[in-house]
Amino acid sequence: MFLFSLTYTAPLAKVDALLAEHRAWLQAQHGAGKFLAWGRKVPREGGVIFALAADRAEAEALAASDPFVTGGVAQTEVIEFDPAFVAPGLEALKG
Numbered sequence: 001m002f003l004f005s006l007t008y009t010a011p012l013a014k015v016d017a018l019l020a021e022h023r024a025w026l027q028a029q030h031g032a033g034k035f036l037a038w039g040r041k042v043p044r045e046g047g048v049i050f051a052l053a054a055d056r057a058e059a060e061a062l063a064a065s066d067p068f069v070t071g072g073v074a075q076t077e078v079i080e081f082d083p084a085f086v087a088p089g090l091e092a093l094k095g
Helices: 012-017 019-031 056-064
Strands: 002-008 035-040 046-051 074-080
Touching: 002 056, 012 019, 019 035, 046 056, 056 074
Parallel strands: none
Antiparallel strands: 002 046, 002 074, 035 046
């Protein structure tokens, strides 16, 4: 499992201009079985995505395809995570 930690690199007005495209990308990746959860950081300086990928190369390619990244308004740190424990109902997080 991977965590994508997005950090905005542009003013929120520029981020918001790409928001619809970013949300469509999130939904498409969820439909493909790649994204389990996502949301904004508080305060609103970026976001976090819980992602499934076969390996780091796939995860990094997926993160790089985010419209926020391709649009130049965010950068993403890809963090590999191996859950040792998950609460009941969250078994999908174990991959």
